[in-house]
Amino acid sequence: MQDSLQTALRIAASGLQAQSTRLRIVSQNIANAQSTGSMPGADPYSRQTVSFESEMDRTLGANVVNVKSIGVDSSPFKLEHDPGNPAADEGGMVKMPNVDVLTELADMREANRSYEANLQVAKQSADMLNTTISLMKDA
C-alpha cells in the first residue's frame, strides 16, 4: 500500500490537472467569442463545455478526478445584423458564437477557486511529509 500522504498529493495533482483543462476550455471560449464563419451563412465557433468524473485509481486506491468529456454546447447562435461581415447571409444577418463572456468569467472564477483549493491540499500534504522527515533531524 502506498503512503497516504503521497496518495493525497497525487489526488491533488489530478484535481489541478482537471481544473487547468477547464481553464483552457474557458480561455478558448473567450478567445473565440467573436469568431464567425468565413463563408456567407456559415456556422460560427461553438462554445465548448467540459465535464468531470470521479474515477477509482487502482494503483492509488483512491478516487481521483478526470476530465470525462469535452463537449459542444448546442444552444442556438445569436443573430446580428452586420451586412459588411464576410459571413453575412443575403439578409445581412451574421451568426455569432453562442459564447456568453459573463458565464465564461464565472466559470473561470470557479475553476480558479478550485485550483487554489487543490494547490492548498498539495502544499499541506508536502508540509506534513516534511514534518515527518524533520523528525530525523537534530535527534
Added chain:
Amino acid sequence: MQLSSVYLFEIGSQKAQWLSARQTAIAANVANANTPAYHAVDIQPFSAVLDSSPIELATTNPAHLSLPQSEAGALREVDVDPTEQTLSGNTVNIEQQMINLGDVNRDYTMNSDIRRVFHQLLLSALK
C-alpha cells in the same frame, strides 16, 4: 516513572497514520469539488479507531495477500444538509474541507512535535 507503560510512540504513529488517511479523504473531496454526483467522504473518528481492535488475517504463506493494516482509512460518506447539495448532485463544501485541512495539518505538527520531545527525553536519560 516507567516510560514503557506510556504507549506514546504507538499511539503517536497510529495518530499519524489516521491523519494521513484523513488527508487523503480531504484531497479526494477537494479534487472532486466540481464533479457531478460526487458525495463528500470522511474517515471514522480517531477515538473509534483506538477503541476497535480489528481482527487481522494471519499471513502464513508468502502467497497470501496482505490486507490494509486497519480500518483507519475506511471511507464513509458524510451526511450533508440537503440544501448544501448543488444542482449537479455534488455535496462537497470547499470551505469545510479547508477547515478540515487546517485541523489535520495542526494535529500532525503537534503529534510529531510531541513524539520528538519524548524522543529527546529518552535520549537525555541515555546521556
